Amino acid sequence: MALTPDDVARLAGLARIDLSDAELAHLAPQLDVILESVARVTEVANADVPATSHALPLVNVFRQDVVTPSLPVESVLAMAPHAEDNRFAVPRILGEEA
Amino acid sequence: MSLTTRSAAELAGLLARREVSAVEVTAAHLDRISAVDGDVHAFLYVDGDRALSLAKEVDARRAAGEKLGPLAGVPVGVKDVFTYAGAPTTCGSRILEGWIPPYTSTTVQRLLDGGLIPLGKTNMDEFAMGSSTENSGYGATHNPWDLGRIPGGSGGGSAAALVAYEAPLTVGSDTGGSIRQPASVTGTVGIKPTYGGTSRYGLVAMASSLDTPGPCGRSVLDTALLHETIAGHDPRDSTSIDAPVPDVVGAARSGDVRGMRIGVVRELGGEGYAPGVEQRFDEAVALLQDAGAEVVEVSCPHFEYALAAYYLIMPSEVSSNLARFDAMRYGLRVGDDGTRSAEEVMSLTRGRGFGEEVKRRIIIGTYALSSGYYDAYYGSAQKVRTLITRDFDTAFQVADVLVSPSTPTTAFRLGERVDDPLSMYKADLCTIPSNLAGNCAGSFPVGLAPEDGLPVGFQVMAPPLADDRLYRVGAALERLLPSQLSGLGALPGSLAAKEALR
Numbered sequence: 001m002a003l004t005p006d007d008v009a010r011l012a013g014l015a016r017i018d019l020s021d022a023e024l025a026h027l028a029p030q031l032d033v034i035l036e037s038v039a040r041v042t043e044v045a046n047a048d049v050p051a052t053s054h055a056l057p058l059v060n061v062f063r064q065d066v067v068t069p070s071l072p073v074e075s076v077l078a079m080a081p082h083a084e085d086n087r088f089a090v091p092r093i094l095g096e097e098a
Numbered sequence: 099m100s101l102t103t104r105s106a107a108e109l110a111g112l113l114a115r116r117e118v119s120a121v122e123v124t125a126a127h128l129d130r131i132s133a134v135d136g137d138v139h140a141f142l143y144v145d146g147d148r149a150l151s152l153a154k155e156v157d158a159r160r161a162a163g164e165k166l167g168p169l170a171g172v173p174v175g176v177k178d179v180f181t182y183a184g185a186p187t188t189c190g191s192r193i194l195e196g197w198i199p200p201y202t203s204t205t206v207q208r209l210l211d212g213g214l215i216p217l218g219k220t221n222m223d224e225f226a227m228g229s230s231t232e233n234s235g236y237g238a239t240h241n242p243w244d245l246g247r248i249p250g251g252s253g254g255g256s257a258a259a260l261v262a263y264e265a266p267l268t269v270g271s272d273t274g275g276s277i278r279q280p281a282s283v284t285g286t287v288g289i290k291p292t293y294g295g296t297s298r299y300g301l302v303a304m305a306s307s308l309d310t311p312g313p314c315g316r317s318v319l320d321t322a323l324l325h326e327t328i329a330g331h332d333p334r335d336s337t338s339i340d341a342p343v344p345d346v347v348g349a350a351r352s353g354d355v356r357g358m359r360i361g362v363v364r365e366l367g368g369e370g371y372a373p374g375v376e377q378r379f380d381e382a383v384a385l386l387q388d389a390g391a392e393v394v395e396v397s398c399p400h401f402e403y404a405l406a407a408y409y410l411i412m413p414s415e416v417s418s419n420l421a422r423f424d425a426m427r428y429g430l431r432v433g434d435d436g437t438r439s440a441e442e443v444m445s446l447t448r449g450r451g452f453g454e455e456v457k458r459r460i461i462i463g464t465y466a467l468s469s470g471y472y473d474a475y476y477g478s479a480q481k482v483r484t485l486i487t488r489d490f491d492t493a494f495q496v497a498d499v500l501v502s503p504s505t506p507t508t509a510f511r512l513g514e515r516v517d518d519p520l521s522m523y524k525a526d527l528c529t530i531p532s533n534l535a536g537n538c539a540g541s542f543p544v545g546l547a548p549e550d551g552l553p554v555g556f557q558v559m560a561p562p563l564a565d566d567r568l569y570r571v572g573a574a575l576e577r578l579l580p581s582q583l584s585g586l587g588a589l590p591g592s593l594a595a596k597e598a599l600r
Contacts, residue, residue, distance in 0.1 A: 008461060015417060015464045016424075016441065017457055018449030027454075030519055031461060037520060038406040038462075038475070044485060045478035052483040054307045054337075055293045055536020055562075061336040075200040081431035090426050091440040 003032040101126040102263040106320040113171040120153035120171030140259035144218040170213025175265035178219035181300040190224040190234040193451030203300020212327045221255030229525035233455045242593035247509040250280030257284040275529025278541035282504035282555025285543040287321040293536035294339035297332035305415035308533045318572040322350035349566035353573030356390030361497025374547025378554040382544040385578040398489035410479035417463030487535040504541035504555030540568040
């Protein structure tokens with residue numbers, strides 16, 4: 001298996017990261033070496049071994065259903081790249097014809 | 099002896115007896131930062147005015163006879179991954195440049211509640227991804243022992259600040275070794291508490307099932323006092339353990355290892371380990387044996403797969419956690435010219451705002467979680483996590499603590515590994531197993547490697563919620579070994595040489 005710059009471009013697209021052609025060419029062989037190295041996990045991961053997703057044996061933790069104060073709107077919006085009318089202003093999320 | 103070379107415990111004593119004021123102690127450290135941080139670059143932001151006004155408050159409360167915490171008035175540096183309302187929090191990333199959080203992390207809040215004085219935010223690899231601070235978007239931190247070398251990472255700023263006497267205490271976070279490896283290469287103490295023993299609320303997430311805030315100090319007792327301050331149950335973190343904090347301060351004061359069973363992990367040594375690291379490690383084990391500990395050899399056969407499992411589990415969690423940096427609600431926004439869609443703006447912003455290592459890890463995680471690869475990669479890594487936890491369980495049947503070098507080598511040169519991600523990852527070979535299993539572990543200084551005169555770290559690992567054992571062993575070593583830093587009042591290595599020229 002060899003990871004190509006096209007593969008990296010597809011993955012970067014899924015992760016919403018814009019990469020230049022130079023970055024794709026630089027990252028592809030590096031990622032290939034890393035992925036080849038980490039594939040070792042399959043050597044010992046037999047079917048009879050249960051998976052661990054978390055170090056603690058956790059169950060859901062609930063708090064009391066009581067209303068507590070939220071952060072003030074102005075302090076939440078203070079660091080927004082763009083805000084209007086007490087809301088976050090964002091670029092369009094739908095296509096022109098929608 | 100200047101105020102900046104004193105231990106936190108000594109400063110606490112002077113403050114409690116009112117022989118010195120918190121304002122004097124804080125001002126001395128701020129002066130020290132001004133004097134040396136140009137060379138070290140441990141701090142990304144110095145919160146001088148607020149630090150002095152907090153110190154003034156502590157002095158006033160003490161003068162009024164109020165009962166204060168044991169470290170009240172002692173300054174502390176905070177890794178830039180913890181939110182502190184009013185202070186910029188960048189996580190070493192350009193994507194968060196200038197972001198001022200509207201809320202304060204539990205860790206920082208507990209420092210404030212204890213009367214400690216946050217001096218500012220310390221440098222780190224971007225989003226805590228790295229072992230050298232070279233991945234910081236704001237330039238690397240330099241190791242005061244040799245300014246041409248790395249201070250470790252990701253918490254290199256927190257470690258270097260201690261060695262350069264810019265802060266007597268600092269807090270860090272450890273996902274794969276980000277507290278312990280910097281401690282090792284700077285000759286300081288760094289503890290990764292039991293997962294869930296310290297709160298992740300307000301700790302900017304890297305890999306949530308692994309991230310653990312923890313204390314850093316120049317002495318074992320100082321670190322224990324800080325541990326006690328920040329640890330304990332927090333209802334705002336659903337993975338926080340609701341159990342009493344182990345008696346870490348008592349253990350640090352005791353240092354009694356008689357009858358303790360110390361397990362040397364066979365797999366964490368040998369090829370790839372520097373001779374001086376192994377020599378100092380072996381000497382330290384012999385010292386513990388002389389002090390009455392029983393030394394046994396243990397085998398953890400799956401540890402050799404830990405690095406591989408970690409570099410699947412962590413990037414998978416990273417790819418999910420870092421999706422929040424979407425240019426919509428806070429942080430950088432690039433290319434919003436009225437014609438581009440939100441998705442295009444998001445991609446441009448993340449392409450511009452994230453550094454190379456962050457991009458690598460997000461892409462690896464995206465790959466490992468993608469359909470068709472999930473079982474082979476992420477699924478297998480989770481099974482290895484089980485096998486590593488079982489290795490620990492078996493080893494802890496015959497040993498009270500496990501020990502190893504903290505990292506295979508001493509501090510490497512800045513630039514040496516930046517173009518070889520895999521060799522950089524190997525710096526965390528010994529520290530990663532404890533993150534995967536969630537047990538506690540710490541690094542303690544055990545002298546300098548003969549070949550290069552640089553610090554060597556000794557890792558102690560203990561079962562979950564037995565954090566006190568780390569301090570017991572660390573305190574024993576501190577007593578048995580000649581002091582390198584404390585009491586000398588001198589600075590190590592090349593920063594000292596530079597100082598002498600001033």
